[in-house]
Amino acid sequence: MDDSSSSKRKPEAQREGESSAKRLNVTLGLESLDCPICFVPLSPPIFQCSVGHFICEDCCADRLNNKCHLCSLETSFERCFGMEHVVQSVTVGCSNDKYGCAEKVTYYKKEEHKKACTYAPCFCPESGCGFAGPTKVLLDHFTTQHKCPSTTLPDSGMLSLCLQPGLHVVKCTGNNYFFLLSMASEPYGHAISVVCVQPNMTESKFTCNMSYDCITTGCCGCTSCHIRSSSLSDGLPTVYDLILPKGKVSDDANGSCLEPAFIINL
Missing domain, CATH: 3.30.40.10 (Zinc/RING finger domain, C3HC4 (zinc finger))
Structure with a gap:
């Protein structure tokens, strides 16, 4: 390298250094x-x-x-x-x-x-809680603070769960969302809803087939629905996806209902 080339590159390097040095925090x-x-x-x-x-x-x-x-x-x-x-x-x-x-x-x-942003918050819908945080943190919050039962969704996407009134978490390995099943005891029976918890609400890309078959009463039923996406900022869904009719579905001694089958199509 000759002296002329070296002398040309020095000012260029100096200008680059000056450019990076001019980065300031301003209002x-x-x-x-x-x-x-x-x-x-x-x-x-x-x-x-x-x-x-x-x-x-x-x-x-x-x-x-x-x-x-x-x-x-x-x-x-x-x-x-x-x-x-x-x-x-x-x-x-x-x-x-x-x-x-x-x-x-x-x-x-x-x-x-x-x-x-994967850090956008989702919200705990439990009354008086007020917790907000990223999806993975909220999932831990449900299972540790509120002791919600949880199940990992298998690759087949099919679950058979023994639900009790309250919340049940369905974890999806490696994804920035999880499913939340909610069972409420209503005058007409048990009402179940399912929601995909994720920070940025999008059009539904999941469907769920739910069915039940009570051997004791002979009552059975099924439904298919699109799974709503929500950050739960406005609480749990106010509509239900499956109704287990009172008097046609038997409860056990703990107040649990029979095991509904869920097929979540991803």
């Missing part, structure tokens, strides 16, 4: 990084009018008569690469940091991250 009003029209965080491409008002791509496409929505001047909108560089460099902590997420995300991607 910034994040509203200044939002589109002033739709209030959504600005993300590339960003446009500005001739006066310098920033606007997002969608609002720029909706402008009327080439007028700026803010100053009402007829103008042309040009890309603002400087502002794009700014928004790409601003990072914020996840809103689930108190639940254990230490990730820093680009400001305009914070909602995208929030929807997929």
Whole structure:
């Protein structure tokens, strides 16, 4: 390597060092990084009018008569690469940091991250409890604090459980969700609901077939339902998926009902 090449690389290395050294913790009003029209965080491409008002791509496409929505001047909108560089460099902590997420995300991607964050909380529906935490922590909370019985869902997806009034946890190995069976004693019999507990509510992707057959009374029944997803922030489901009719299903001495069979299709 000759001296000229070495002398050229030294300033480049120096600039890289200066760039990393310029990272500082600053206070910034994040509203200044939002589109002033739709209030959504600005993300590339960003446009500005001739006066310098920033606007997002969608609002720029909706402008009327080439007028700026803010100053009402007829103008042309040009890309603002400087502002794009700014928004790409601003990072914020996840809103689930108190639940254990230490990730820093680009400001305009914070909602995208929030929807997929595995630390987003789920909530304990037990009266007066108020516990909230990631799914795995809530699962432990159910089994240790409330002594809820639990069963691991086998690969076949089929269970036969002896339920009692209350909650029963069905664990799914290696997944960021679990199923919660709830049995309530109603005047008309035992009412069972099933819910998939996960932090970010999505459209149902699970179904459940439930059936029972009481040898003593000869009563039987079955149902098939989509399993609702919920963080339990609004409590347990208020609708039931299976009813075991009073008088047609016998209880044992402990108040347990017969063993309903559950087939959960994943």
